[in-house]
Amino acid sequence: MAKSEGIPAPAVRRLSLYLRHLENSQGRNRATVSSRELSRAVGVTDAQVRKDLAYFGQFGHPGIGYRVDDLVARMREILGADKVRSVVLIGAGNLGKALMSYRGFRKKNFNLIAVFDNDPQKVGEPAADAVCDRIQSLDKLEAVVRKHEVKLAILAVPASAAQVIAERLATAGVRGILNFAPVILQTRPGVTTSTVDLAVQLEQLSFLVTTGQTGDDRDGDGLN
Amino acid sequence: MAKSEGIPAPAVRRLSLYLRHLENSQGRNRATVSSRELSRAVGVTDAQVRKDLAYFGQFGHPGIGYRVDDLVARMREILGADKVRSVVLIGAGNLGKALMSYRGFRKKNFNLIAVFDNDPQKVGEPAADAVCDRIQSLDKLEAVVRKHEVKLAILAVPASAAQVIAERLATAGVRGILNFAPVILQTRPGVTTSTVDLAVQLEQLSFLVTTGQTGDDRDGDGLN
Numbered sequence A, B: 001m002a003k004s005e006g007i008p009a010p011a012v013r014r015l016s017l018y019l020r021h022l023e024n025s026q027g028r029n030r031a032t033v034s035s036r037e038l039s040r041a042v043g044v045t046d047a048q049v050r051k052d053l054a055y056f057g058q059f060g061h062p063g064i065g066y067r068v069d070d071l072v073a074r075m076r077e078i079l080g081a082d083k084v085r086s087v088v089l090i091g092a093g094n095l096g097k098a099l100m101s102y103r104g105f106r107k108k109n110f111n112l113i114a115v116f117d118n119d120p121q122k123v124g125e126p127a128a129d130a131v132c133d134r135i136q137s138l139d140k141l142e143a144v145v146r147k148h149e150v151k152l153a154i155l156a157v158p159a160s161a162a163q164v165i166a167e168r169l170a171t172a173g174v175r176g177i178l179n180f181a182p183v184i185l186q187t188r189p190g191v192t193t194s195t196v197d198l199a200v201q202l203e204q205l206s207f208l209v210t211t212g213q214t215g216d217d218r219d220g221d222g223l224n
Helices: A009-027 A035-042 A046-054 A068-079 A094-100 A138-147 A159-172 A198-210 B009-027 B035-042 B046-054 B068-079 B094-100 B138-147 B159-172 B198-210
Strands: A065-067 A085-090 A110-117 A152-155 A176-179 A192-195 B065-067 B085-090 B110-117 B152-155 B176-179 B192-195
Touching (some): A009 A035, A009 A046, A009 A068, A009 B198, A035 A046, A065 A068, A085 A094, A085 A138, A094 A110, A110 B198, A138 A159, A152 A159, A152 B198, A198 B068, A198 B110, A198 B152, B009 B035, B009 B046, B009 B068, B035 B046, B065 B068, B085 B094, B085 B138, B110 B138
Parallel strands (some): A085 A110, A085 A152, B085 B110, B085 B152, B176 B192
């Protein structure tokens, strides 16, 4: 039985690392992988791998391992990674501009449909690769979110504005907010926020240097 | 015996999560924490906690747990988090500008000493909170890195420029590179690079939404 609800956040983080390793294995035409191989790739014990993957049902076969194609398809389906997901971006300052021209979102099946800012000087400026190719007034936020049933938003606004906008997003139906403002958002039931702290990335790099790690640690997952 | 070298990257990631939980416990005047509490906070098994913390020597006391003050001091010392570390930033485009005004680095004892760009139009412009308060020509990179013995750099340049600049940084003595360019850097022995993929952050948020997680997942560590 797959339990797709209530998977702990750290397990979800690992699932995305397992998925990446499995997709790489698929690219190399591997039919099966062992829990031991996955445990080494993600840096946890074998038992942890088996526990984590049990969230997706029982796919391990004794003496064979996990069937790569089956597990990838099931994970992508449960995680929603097989569908295009619409995203809105709020804030067209330096970070917002960097995010709106970021090509990596499209590669992972995210579609940036609109960019909003409350600065009248910015409204109407080009919005890089967004579907609506001009920055829109923040007044239009709810209408666009509701019309396109957007569930995901990226907040790149000053700390002082973040909480109010998060509440407006939640009321309009957004379920997940990726927050770059240096503030912990108060959320309501049914809404997930994820606050990105860029200094933590630098801290972890510094730790890797201090502890004698070398090589390229893409996203800190130790897969490279 | 503490083994400060060769700690696997995923363990280092967890160490920074343990450290944050321990610092929070310290703030609440807790004298000890159990491996069970740490395991819940970071989302791994008890055994994994004990294995990870063994890198810092034996601090667990049967029936008591880990002494918070001792463990925090030892971790901060081994991880170098007790010292101010100098950082240079290369690239003053949208992302570079967002990073140079980012206040979180200073809070974690990182000191942004200089910002470089190869665009003559940008050289001489203000560099926000950096110690050298003007953007400098990329020609000056090696001289500044060597003079100040800088070990950490942040790369916010186009993909096409990243590899060449990474090599220049390594030759000048940099040991850790936080790379925002969408390219895996080839490194040499003794140099660690960490490539940040912003789309992965959005992907993990989307997974949390899909799997029914709510609340604020600061840095995806599930501590909030």
